[in-house]
Amino acid sequence: MNQAFQVQGMSCGHCVRSVTEAVRSLDPQAEVQVDLPSGKVQVQSQQDRAAIARAIEEEGYKVT
Numbered sequence: 001m002n003q004a005f006q007v008q009g010m011s012c013g014h015c016v017r018s019v020t021e022a023v024r025s026l027d028p029q030a031e032v033q034v035d036l037p038s039g040k041v042q043v044q045s046q047q048d049r050a051a052i053a054r055a056i057e058e059e060g061y062k063v064t
Helices: 013-026 049-058
Strands: 002-008 031-035 040-044
Touching: 002 049, 013 031, 013 040, 013 049
Parallel strands: none
Antiparallel strands: 002 040, 031 040
16 A cells, blocks of 8 residues: 655655664565655555554654
8 A cells, every 4th residue: 555644854864764664664565765855755565554654753753
């Protein structure tokens, strides 16, 4: 299932890695695409949307 998230607080490559690793900690097979300038994160995963958002927020970012 393809899910889109708007994430605030990302500013560098480390942020991209943190968000990607947070999602993959829930679903190692997840496909994650981060567009740093826009803050958009596309996730292809069977995981629950709320669980993905929570994992991203636990890394210190805000999902809006």
